[in-house]
Amino acid sequence: xxxxxxxxxxxxxxxxxxxxxxxxxxxxxxxxxxxxxxxxxxxxxxxxxxxxxxxxxxxxxxxxxxxxxxxxxxxxxxxxxxxxxxxxxxxxxxxxxxxxxxxxxxxxxxxxxxxxxxxxxxxxxxxxxxxxxxxxxxxxxxxxxxxxxxxxxxxxxxxxxxxxxxxxxxxxxxxxxxxxxxxxxxxxxxxxxxxxxxxxxxxxxxxxxxxxxxxxxxxxxxxxxxxxxxxxxxxxxxxxxxxxxxxxxxxxxxxxxxxxxxxxxxxxxxxxxxxxxxxxxxxxx
Numbered sequence: 001x002x003x004x005x006x007x008x009x010x011x012x013x014x015x016x017x018x019x020x021x022x023x024x025x026x027x028x029x030x031x032x033x034x035x036x037x038x039x040x041x042x043x044x045x046x047x048x049x050x051x052x053x054x055x056x057x058x059x060x061x062x063x064x065x066x067x068x069x070x071x072x073x074x075x076x077x078x079x080x081x082x083x084x085x086x087x088x089x090x091x092x093x094x095x096x097x098x099x100x101x102x103x104x105x106x107x108x109x110x111x112x113x114x115x116x117x118x119x120x121x122x123x124x125x126x127x128x129x130x131x132x133x134x135x136x137x138x139x140x141x142x143x144x145x146x147x148x149x150x151x152x153x154x155x156x157x158x159x160x161x162x163x164x165x166x167x168x169x170x171x172x173x174x175x176x177x178x179x180x181x182x183x184x185x186x187x188x189x190x191x192x193x194x195x196x197x198x199x200x201x202x203x204x205x206x207x208x209x210x211x212x213x214x215x216x217x218x219x220x221x222x223x224x225x226x227x228x229x230x231x232x233x234x235x236x237x238x239x240x241x242x243x244x245x246x247x248x249x250x251x252x253x254x255x256x257x258x259x260x261x262x263x264x265x266x267x268x269x270x271x272x273x274x275x276x277x278x279x280x281x282x283x284x285x
Contacts, residue, residue, distance in 0.1 A: 006055055013059070014048035014066065021070035025077065034091040034140050040073040092140035101131045101149070113138060122146065163282045166215075174211030174221065187213055194219070201230060243280060247273040 021044070025037075033041065044066060051062035080087035087093075095107050097118060108118065119130075121144035127133060135147040157164045171183040179191060197219045198205060207228075211221040221230060247270055254266030 003055060007052055010055075010059060010062070011048075011052040014052060014062070017063065017066050017070070018044060018048060021066070021074075024070065024074045036076070036090055037073065040069055044069050094137040094139050094145075096135070097138050097144065098130060098133045098136035098146075100135075101133055103130060107138075111138065118144070168215035170212040170214045170220075172210065172212050173219075174205065174208045177206045177208060177224075179205060184213075187215075187217070189213065189217070203228075203230065240277075240280060243273065243277050247277055 047062060047065050047069065051057055051059075051065075076086075076090050080090055095111055096104055097107060097113065098104065103115075103118070108114075122128070122130070122133070122136075125144070125146045127146055127148065132148055132152045133146055134149045137145050139145060171187050173180055173184045173187075173189075173194060179194065181191070184190065184194060194211075195205070198208070198221070201221070203221060203223060207223050207225070208221045209224045211219060213219050216236070218235065223230065250266050250270035250273055254263050254270060257263050257266065
């Protein structure tokens with residue numbers, strides 16, 4: 001067999017084994033791999049690379065080596081799911097580095113973690129004072145997770161007792177100028193509704209690069225031509241304005257009428273409409 005043909009066969013076989021072997025592992029970014037997982041992945045890459053051109057190594061030996069380096073880490077992953085002790089041995093566990101704004105020097109020395117590294121990691125979290133940190137953990141992947149003290153955490157709507165609309169995943173209904181029927185039907189709409197919404201903003205389907213519908217049925221699009229200005233959706237602001245006008249009209253009617261019973265009715269309805277308006281405000285503003 002010609003040498004070049006054997007290289008093609010070896011490389012193809014190695015790629016196929018790695019492709020199917022990768023399906024056995026949990027999807028993680030490279031930065032989230034444990035040291036053991038990273039070494040196993042590097043070993044597989046080296047075996048495939050060297051085995052593709054080292055014709056003196058029998059192909060059967062390469063297959064055995066690849067299967068071992070793929071199956072053993074896979075079995076380790078299963079055992080790690082069943083045993084906390086085994087998981088800590090293989091993947092390690094988080095090490096406290098800062099507690100109550102105080103650096104734990106003993107833990108840093110034990111894991112050979114320098115002050116410069118700590119400060120650098122904190123800066124990536126937009127933290128520039130150690131005293132602002134309530135708790136910080138060095139993860140097995142090398143990432144530093146930081147919990148700021150309550151006084152230094154960003155304000156949230158819940159902290160300010162402000163009601164906001166719930167956010168759900170939008171459905172992509174147009175991609176590369178083509179309608180995706182399945183997500184469109186998932187949210188209870190059809191092509192006729194979509195074409196009507198596009199007509200309102202004056203855009204043809206074939207000119208839409210990406211179109212998405214949120215959980216409130218509002219369509220937003222991005223067109224191929226970046227110079228075209230797409231108007232912002234106005235349905236929700238218009239609905240809120242209509243509710244507000246109704247509430248104002250009821251107050252005016254209550255002031256204009258001289259009948260006490262009618263005045264009370266208008267005032268009650270105006271108060272109820274104001275309550276409705278306050279409940280709708282987070283959803284429509």
